Structures are given as C-alpha cells and as structure tokens.
Amino acid sequence: MTNTKTAVSAHKVYKTYGAGDAAVTALAGINVDFSAGEFTAIMGPSGSGKSTLMHVLATLDTADDHPETSIRIDGVELHGLADAEVTDFRRDHVGFIFQAFNLIPTLTAEQNILLPLGIAGKQADERWYQDLVRKLGLAERLNHKPSELSGGQQQRVAIARALLARPSVIFADEPTGNLDTASGTEVLKLIREACDQLGQTVLMVTHDPVAAAYADRVLVLKDGQIVEEIRRPSRETVLAALAKAGA
Numbered sequence: 001m002t003n004t005k006t007a008v009s010a011h012k013v014y015k016t017y018g019a020g021d022a023a024v025t026a027l028a029g030i031n032v033d034f035s036a037g038e039f040t041a042i043m044g045p046s047g048s049g050k051s052t053l054m055h056v057l058a059t060l061d062t063a064d065d066h067p068e069t070s071i072r073i074d075g076v077e078l079h080g081l082a083d084a085e086v087t088d089f090r091r092d093h094v095g096f097i098f099q100a101f102n103l104i105p106t107l108t109a110e111q112n113i114l115l116p117l118g119i120a121g122k123q124a125d126e127r128w129y130q131d132l133v134r135k136l137g138l139a140e141r142l143n144h145k146p147s148e149l150s151g152g153q154q155q156r157v158a159i160a161r162a163l164l165a166r167p168s169v170i171f172a173d174e175p176t177g178n179l180d181t182a183s184g185t186e187v188l189k190l191i192r193e194a195c196d197q198l199g200q201t202v203l204m205v206t207h208d209p210v211a212a213a214y215a216d217r218v219l220v221l222k223d224g225q226i227v228e229e230i231r232r233p234s235r236e237t238v239l240a241a242l243a244k245a246g247a
C-alpha cells in the first residue's frame with residue numbers, strides 16, 4: 001500500500017491493574033502507530049499485555065491517566081473523552097472480530113450482520129452488503145441461525161458484520177483460535193484481502209506464527225512493552241522473535 005495515513009496512533013499508553021502491592025503493570029508506556037490499510041499481528045508471551053493493548057486501543061477499556069498519553073483513531077483524540085462520546089465514536093469507526101464470534105443465537109446470519117448498523121439507526125449500503133455476502137460465500141446461509149453454521153461460517157458472518165459499516169479499523173482477537181486449519185486459512189485470507197483491496201486497517205492478536213505471517217508486520221510484546229517489530233514476517237522470523245521474548 002502506498003497510503004501512509006495513520007489510522008491508529010498510541011503515545012505513552014500505560015495501564016495498571018490494582019493498586020499498592022497488588023498493582024500489575026499491563027502496559028508500560030506503549031508508543032506505536034498503525035498505518036491505514038496495514039495488517040498488524042500482536043504477539044508475545046501469556047500475560048505480556050496483548051489483550052490489554054487491544055482493549056485500550058479499541059476504547060473498550062481506558063488507559064491510565066498520564067499527562068502525555070494520547071490514543072487517536074482517524075486523528076481523533078480518544079483518551080480522556082467522555083464515555084458517551086467514545087461509544088458514539090466506536091460505533092462509527094471501529095469493528096470487532098472476536099474468537100467467540102459474539103453472534104446472537106436467536107438471530108439469522110443476515111440479522112446478525114445487519115444488527116450493529118440497525119442499532120446505530122443506519123441503513124446498510126445494499127450493494128456493499130451484497131458484495132460482502134457473495135465474497136464471503138454466505139449467500140446460501142443468510143437465513144440460518146449461528147447453531148446451523150460451521151465455525152468457519154460463523155466467523156465469516158462476524159467478519160461481514162465487522163466490514164459492513166466500513167470501520168476505519170478492525171480489532172481481531174484470536175480470530176482463528178476456534179477454527180480448523182482450512183477455515184482458519186480462509187479467514188486469514190479474507191482479512192488479508194480486506195486490507196489489500198479495501199484499505200482496511202486490522203490489528204490482530206494471535207499466538208499462531210502461521211497466522212501472524214499473513215500480516216504486514218508483527219509486534220512482539222513483553223512485560224507491557226513492544227520488544228520487537230518484524231516487517232514482512234515469515235513463520236520462521238516470528239518463531240525466532242517469540243523465542244527471544246521467552247514465549
């Protein structure tokens with residue numbers, strides 16, 4: 001991608017859980033930018049702060065108050081913004097693909113895909129919706145409930161739901177964690193295509209070096225800090241970086 005616009009920018013991001021002797025530093029002053037259209041994998045040992053970083057950048061959790069902390073998405077400063085404003089912003093700019101899919105079991109695939117826009121009181125772009133459904137191979141499955149879909153199909157419904165609103169950035173937490181290899185590969189290729197063809201920005205937490213090799217870059221966290229950055233990762237370079245970080 002030649003587009004170098006910054007989609008997400010984090011500056012001096014700290015997160016401490018608990019207080020006093022029980023305090024745990026989950027993020028120890030993170031500085032990182034994510035360019036528009038870039039696919040980044042976030043890796044590191046258990047407890048290194050991956051989920052915390054995702055949640056804080058996605059505005060699902062708040063960073064510690066620190067005079068210089070800044071978290072921006074599409075240039076909008078989100079750190080310190082009131083909850084209601086953050087919720088509104090998130091609805092328009094941020095999409096999620098979580099491992100547990102977060103699909104509503106009583107709704108059909110189509111209703112699940114359309115739900116977030118419906119809640120926001122917005123109409124889906126009909127052509128874009130049809131495009132997504134076709135591209136994701138869901139056309140024959142739209143009237144099925146999640147329990148009538150395979151894991152890969154459920155994850156594709158979650159991807160369609162995330163992409164429909166054309167969010168500036170999508171946060172994916174172990175999106176292939178529950179899938180068999182074939183479905184996992186399919187999901188990773190779709191995420192890759194969304195970045196290459198639609199300019200979608202994606203941040204993905206994963207433990208899988210093969211999944212990480214689909215990304216443009218890998219960030220390795222350790223003790224709440226970024227200790228390694230790999231551009232154009234391969235399974236081998238990722239494994240070496242993880243070994244170095246003690247994962």
Ligand SMILES: Nc1ncnc2c1ncn2[C@@H]1O[C@H](COP(=O)(O)OP(=O)(O)OP(=O)(O)O)[C@@H](O)[C@H]1O
Binds near residue numbers: 046050
């Ligand atoms: N709600 C919480 N209360 C207290 N400590 C927490 C909380 N959430 C996370 N932590 C601590 O913060 C640190 C970072 O946790 P985090 O879940 O971000 O790590 P992770 O890299 O995502 O781990 P994993 O790979 O095991 O999911 C850990 O030491 C964890 O125990």
